[in-house]
Amino acid sequence: MDLSLSTRSEGDRTVVEVGGEIDVYTAPRLREQLVDLVADGKYHLVVDMERVDFLDSTGLGVLVGGLKRVRAHDGSLRLVCTQERILKIFRITGLTKVFPIHSSVAEAVSATE
Amino acid sequence: MDLSLSTRSEGDRTVVEVGGEIDVYTAPRLREQLVDLVADGKYHLVVDMERVDFLDSTGLGVLVGGLKRVRAHDGSLRLVCTQERILKIFRITGLTKVFPIHSSVAEAVSATE
Amino acid sequence: MATVELRFSALPAHVRTARLVAAAVARRSGVDEAVLDEVRLAVGEACSRAVHLHRAHCPDRLVMVTLVDDNNAFEVSVTDEAPRSDEQTPSFAEIAELADSGDSGPAAGAADPDAAYLEDMVPPGVGLAVIQGLVDDVGITPSPAGGVVVRMTWPT
Amino acid sequence: MATVELRFSALPAHVRTARLVAAAVARRSGVDEAVLDEVRLAVGEACSRAVHLHRAHCPDRLVMVTLVDDNNAFEVSVTDEAPRSDEQTPSFAEIAELADSGDSGPAAGAADPDAAYLEDMVPPGVGLAVIQGLVDDVGITPSPAGGVVVRMTWPT
Ligand SMILES: Nc1ncnc2c1ncn2[C@@H]1O[C@H](COP(=O)(O)OP(=O)(O)O)[C@@H](O)[C@H]1O
Numbered sequence: 001m002d003l004s005l006s007t008r009s010e011g012d013r014t015v016v017e018v019g020g021e022i023d024v025y026t027a028p029r030l031r032e033q034l035v036d037l038v039a040d041g042k043y044h045l046v047v048d049m050e051r052v053d054f055l056d057s058t059g060l061g062v063l064v065g066g067l068k069r070v071r072a073h074d075g076s077l078r079l080v081c082t083q084e085r086i087l088k089i090f091r092i093t094g095l096t097k098v099f100p101i102h103s104s105v106a107e108a109v110s111a112t113e
Numbered sequence: 114m115d116l117s118l119s120t121r122s123e124g125d126r127t128v129v130e131v132g133g134e135i136d137v138y139t140a141p142r143l144r145e146q147l148v149d150l151v152a153d154g155k156y157h158l159v160v161d162m163e164r165v166d167f168l169d170s171t172g173l174g175v176l177v178g179g180l181k182r183v184r185a186h187d188g189s190l191r192l193v194c195t196q197e198r199i200l201k202i203f204r205i206t207g208l209t210k211v212f213p214i215h216s217s218v219a220e221a222v223s224a225t226e
Numbered sequence: 227m228a229t230v231e232l233r234f235s236a237l238p239a240h241v242r243t244a245r246l247v248a249a250a251v252a253r254r255s256g257v258d259e260a261v262l263d264e265v266r267l268a269v270g271e272a273c274s275r276a277v278h279l280h281r282a283h284c285p286d287r288l289v290m291v292t293l294v295d296d297n298n299a300f301e302v303s304v305t306d307e308a309p310r311s312d313e314q315t316p317s318f319a320e321i322a323e324l325a326d327s328g329d330s331g332p333a334a335g336a337a338d339p340d341a342a343y344l345e346d347m348v349p350p351g352v353g354l355a356v357i358q359g360l361v362d363d364v365g366i367t368p369s370p371a372g373g374v375v376v377r378m379t380w381p382t
Numbered sequence: 383m384a385t386v387e388l389r390f391s392a393l394p395a396h397v398r399t400a401r402l403v404a405a406a407v408a409r410r411s412g413v414d415e416a417v418l419d420e421v422r423l424a425v426g427e428a429c430s431r432a433v434h435l436h437r438a439h440c441p442d443r444l445v446m447v448t449l450v451d452d453n454n455a456f457e458v459s460v461t462d463e464a465p466r467s468d469e470q471t472p473s474f475a476e477i478a479e480l481a482d483s484g485d486s487g488p489a490a491g492a493a494d495p496d497a498a499y500l501e502d503m504v505p506p507g508v509g510l511a512v513i514q515g516l517v518d519d520v521g522i523t524p525s526p527a528g529g530v531v532v533r534m535t536w537p538t
């Protein structure tokens with residue numbers, strides 16, 4: 001399954017809906033999307049991972065890179081994920097402490113620092 | 114996709130519904146099914162291939178073997194298949210001349226010599 | 227030029243793996259979706275043939291499949307190491323006659339004693355006949371290690 | 383004992399093929415359905431790591447994956463041929479700190495100039511850390527051709 005990406009605005013947040021596999025093959029496209037959004041002045045991102053089937057450490061690297069970019073503009077990057085198999089890799093790498101992880105887009109969009 | 118097999122009687126015919134892949138790995142199970150039916154006195158078989166995803170020459174061999182077995186008892190083996198990609202292999206090998214191929218189980222069940 | 231090589235012991239289950247790999251690499255190489263079924267079937271036939279010959283003659287040797295994505299073509303080579311025999315590609319009429327014959331056609335070298343279903347096996351040449359009926363660009367050449375290389379090419 | 387060997391040129395797309403093969407062979411070997419995601423992820427991490435190292439050091443060499451279905455175990459070995467470095471498996475705290483650092487952590491040998499996304503790459507040790515966090519039975523040993531063999535075993 002290939003990567004699918006779509007973005008929309010919700011108030012001052014930008015929601016990036018990701019589907020399919022984020023791996024060494026597709027991660028460059030996710031990275032490009034995040035870089036473009038920041039270049040476009042979108043500093044408050046919500047990455048919806050509910051339709052992600054697979055995530056590896058290359059994908060984690062791109063998410064960490066996105067977080068660094070928005071932080072440089074005092075922005076935020078929140079994740080939406082309730083899938084146990086995806087959460088597991090955040091847990092193994094300790095990145096649950098780095099990313100705010102929400103159980104719905106509504107919750108992530110309304111969250112404040 | 115693995116092989117699925119189910120059999121039922123329709124009048125004096127026995128319908129064998131096959132699903133999945135008939136290949137070098139699964140063909141032995143189809144063979145066993147056909148051998149068992151003939152051993153059980155079922156000599157008029159209809160093999161419904163509408164749910165078959167894949168068929169190779171090993172599978173053809175088993176069908177040809179089944180035909181030989183029922184013929185030894187003056188029986189019949191009819192196929193139901195409308196899928197172009199499955200029909201193609203019968204056509205390539207000239208076996209469309211050997212097997213009566215029907216477009217529905219109803220048609221196959223009511224067919225006579 | 228992307229290359230994938232797959233080697234597997236002579237077991238029917240691995241033929242499925244080979245089909246799976248061939249279809250995935252073909253798709254990624256840009257082979258037309260409509261042709262992927264043909265790739266799956268042709269590669270499966272070549273591998274089934276090799277597995278049968280290895281089981282009969284050299285069960286400990288691995289069958290090899292090479293997939294090369296060249297500029298305008300996707301090329302699959304299936305190499306067996308069984309001693310070359312006078313395997314004949316039967317004519318289509320001969321295949322059809324199998325159903326009438328008392329046996330399963332010309333013997334396929336030494337029989338594999340474990341595989342009862344070989345009784346129903348079409349002769350190994352049928353696999354090659356299917357490949358040749360299906361694929362436009364096929365070459366069959368002796369392989370250095372004994373056996374043959376079945377080489378199939380599709381445009382990308 | 384069933385064996386499948388897969389060799390591929392150092393391209394990200396082939397990592398997908400390796401995952402696909404590993405999952406298919408693992409399932410057939412009797413690895414528990416619930417564990418297949420773990421197999422897919424661990425094999426993918428090991429292959430991604432090898433692909434990155436090959437691109438940096440020996441882009442023409444093939445990465446090798448061996449899958450062996452032994453009596454009670456399914457064993458996958460991923461072998462790279464890149465010169466061994468002092469690759470460190472970062473501690474989990476260090477991984478978390480990456481998000482705060484200005485750069486992407488310790489340099490991963492020579493960088494691959496074509497791959498812009500390497501800028502965002504977690505250091506290659508993170509892949510190994512994921513594998514070790516995920517799989518109970520992992521061994522990392524020097525490989526004869528340079529590089530290392532990452533060996534992962536699951537019960538069947
Ligand atoms: N998890 C996976 N690992 C490896 N290969 C996969 C995986 N999922 C799908 N594939 C295979 O990869 C091929 C291409 O998949 P696709 O999702 O269309 O990606 P792309 O076309 O971008 O390569 C398919 O043939 C599919 O079988």
Ligand SMILES: Nc1ncnc2c1ncn2[C@@H]1O[C@H](COP(=O)(O)OP(=O)(O)O)[C@@H](O)[C@H]1O
Nearest residue numbers: 114115167241242243244245246405406409410
């Ligand atoms: N056409 C195919 N060729 C090769 N492998 C396949 C094919 N279809 C499915 N597979 C793979 O084979 C594995 C097992 O498939 P399955 O249908 O469960 O058969 P089985 O369990 O009998 O081997 C799956 O992981 C699947 O990806």
